[in-house]
Amino acid sequence: xxxxxxxxxxxxxxxxxxxxxxxxxxxxxxxxxxxxxxxxxxxxxxxxxxxxxxxxxxxxxxxxxxxxxxxxxxxxxxxxxxxxxxxxxxxxxxxxxxxxxxxxxxxxxxxxxxxxxxxxxxxxxxxxxxxxxxxxxxxxxxxxxxxxxxxxxxxxxxxxxxxxxxxxxxxxxxxxxxxxxxxxxxxxxxxxxxxxxxxxxxxxxxxxxxxxxxxxxxxxxxxxxxxxxxxxxxxxx
Amino acid sequence: xxxxxxxxxxxxxxxxxxxxxxxxxxxxxxxxxxxxxxxxxxxxxxxxxxxxxxxxxxxxxxxxxxxxxxxxxxxxxxxxxxxxxxxxxxxxxxxxxxxxxxxxxxxxxxxxxxxxxxxxxxxxxxxxxxxxxxxxxxxxxxxxxxxxxxxxxxxxxxxxxxxxxxxxxxxxxxxxxxxxxxxxxxxxxxx
Numbered sequence: 001x002x003x004x005x006x007x008x009x010x011x012x013x014x015x016x017x018x019x020x021x022x023x024x025x026x027x028x029x030x031x032x033x034x035x036x037x038x039x040x041x042x043x044x045x046x047x048x049x050x051x052x053x054x055x056x057x058x059x060x061x062x063x064x065x066x067x068x069x070x071x072x073x074x075x076x077x078x079x080x081x082x083x084x085x086x087x088x089x090x091x092x093x094x095x096x097x098x099x100x101x102x103x104x105x106x107x108x109x110x111x112x113x114x115x116x117x118x119x120x121x122x123x124x125x126x127x128x129x130x131x132x133x134x135x136x137x138x139x140x141x142x143x144x145x146x147x148x149x150x151x152x153x154x155x156x157x158x159x160x161x162x163x164x165x166x167x168x169x170x171x172x173x174x175x176x177x178x179x180x181x182x183x184x185x186x187x188x189x190x191x192x193x194x195x196x197x198x199x200x201x202x203x204x205x206x207x208x209x210x211x212x213x214x215x216x217x218x219x220x221x222x223x224x225x226x227x228x229x230x231x232x233x234x235x236x237x
Numbered sequence: 238x239x240x241x242x243x244x245x246x247x248x249x250x251x252x253x254x255x256x257x258x259x260x261x262x263x264x265x266x267x268x269x270x271x272x273x274x275x276x277x278x279x280x281x282x283x284x285x286x287x288x289x290x291x292x293x294x295x296x297x298x299x300x301x302x303x304x305x306x307x308x309x310x311x312x313x314x315x316x317x318x319x320x321x322x323x324x325x326x327x328x329x330x331x332x333x334x335x336x337x338x339x340x341x342x343x344x345x346x347x348x349x350x351x352x353x354x355x356x357x358x359x360x361x362x363x364x365x366x367x368x369x370x371x372x373x374x375x376x377x378x379x380x381x382x383x384x385x386x387x388x389x390x391x392x393x394x395x396x397x398x399x400x401x402x403x404x405x406x407x408x409x410x411x412x413x414x415x416x417x418x419x420x421x422x423x424x425x426x427x428x
Contacts, residue, residue: 010420011413014416014420015412015416017320017323018384018387018388018412018416019282019323019327019387019388019391019392019393020387020392020393020394020397020412021331021393022331022393022394022395023328023331023332026327026328026331044311044312047312047316047317047319047320048312048316049369049419049420049423050369050388051313051315051316051319052367052369052370053369053385053388053389054278054319054323054388057274057277057278057281057389058277059273059274059276059277060273060276060277060280061272061273061276062272062273062276062289062290062293063290065290066272066276066290066293066294067265067268067272069294070268070294070297070298070301073294073298074261074298074301162259163301163302164302164303164305165259213258213259214258215257215258215259215305216305220305225258226258226259227258227259227260
């Protein structure tokens with residue numbers, strides 16, 4: 001189906017929002033909706049136009065089991081009783097995320113500054129889980145070859161990533177400089193992050209590393225926005 | 238669960254933004270604030286509590302998973318969430334069913350006139366003020382009735398035709414012209 005015609009787009013968007021389409025037509029329309037921003041705009045406009053109608057419905061309290069089911073479904077790994085959602089340490093991390101990052105930065109700022117010039121040397125980073133203060137991830141940085149170097153990551157123990165989230169690795173340059181993204185990582189036990197040459201020298205002089213939870217695709221702002229789960233200081237070897 | 242006071246749109250937007258950052262406490266608060274209103278939407282369209290519960294569950298999983306896609310500049314948080322619930326409810330109604338379709342359909346049709354408040358009453362209530370109210374008045378009685386029946390009950394063209402005892406083509410035209418008139422009127426008011 002082609003949607004070059006604005007009148008057609010608008011007509012279909014209106015029928016979709018009103019809800020008169022058949023199952024088949026809905027599925028086809030939703031398929032096009034995913035790839036067509038003009039169509040999405042037309043739908044949003046109709047949602048906005050008809051929204052006041054829904055306001056009239058008197059509220060009905062849903063039974064408690066609905067929320068219970070939702071929680072169970074969103075728990076990574078499914079059914080465990082004392083999981084993620086009830087875990088207090090998670091809440092602590094989540095609500096104080098930005099505070100923790102600030103704290104991490106302060107700690108690194110307070111550390112003695114490395115002597116300049118910095119050599120391209122070996123270093124290791126042991127990143128602690130900020131909720132438990134136990135080691136959760138290590139990174140090792142080797143003096144390198146030309147054309148970019150690699151940071152070897154090891155995730156210690158079992159780690160879960162929530163749906164539609166990403167883990168983003170940050171370099172903490174120290175001083176009053178902002179964290180710099182080193183890219184997204186996975187929960188795999190061992191992995192390698194390619195560091196472009198422009199960042200390699202900075203990483204040589206970095207004070208620490210941190211990992212934050214970001215929306216799928218990574219931080220939309222270029223700075224950590226989600227909870228910081230792991231952080232650690234760079235140890236030159 | 239105690240029902241909190243209706244929160245401001247700004248507060249709901251903030252909660253959605255925090256959901257996008259995977260803040261589960263924000264999600265719990267969002268549910269507390271909005272679930273009763275959204276459940277009413279699901280109950281109205283599915284006309285069965287057990288189905289509405291499934292729809293609400295599905296919708297909130299969607300809300301959590303797509304919170305990052307919410308844009309407060311484009312729509313109010315309740316408008317965005319209501320659209321998700323309505324879409325899940327419509328998918329539910331239109332889902333393929335092997336048997337009992339006729340029986341269920343009969344029940345569905347029979348239940349409509351007895352529902353209270355009815356669509357006309359809801360229309361009157363929702364339109365006591367506002368631009369949509371002004372514009373709804375410009376529709377003919379048939380246009381108004383077919384648009385509101387479709388909106389509140391999620392009826393397809395064929396179901397509407399049956400409900401209104403008119404040919405499908407006639408009902409389609411009422412809806413089409415009704416929506417056109419509504420759009421023209423709202424745009425004239427700057428929406």
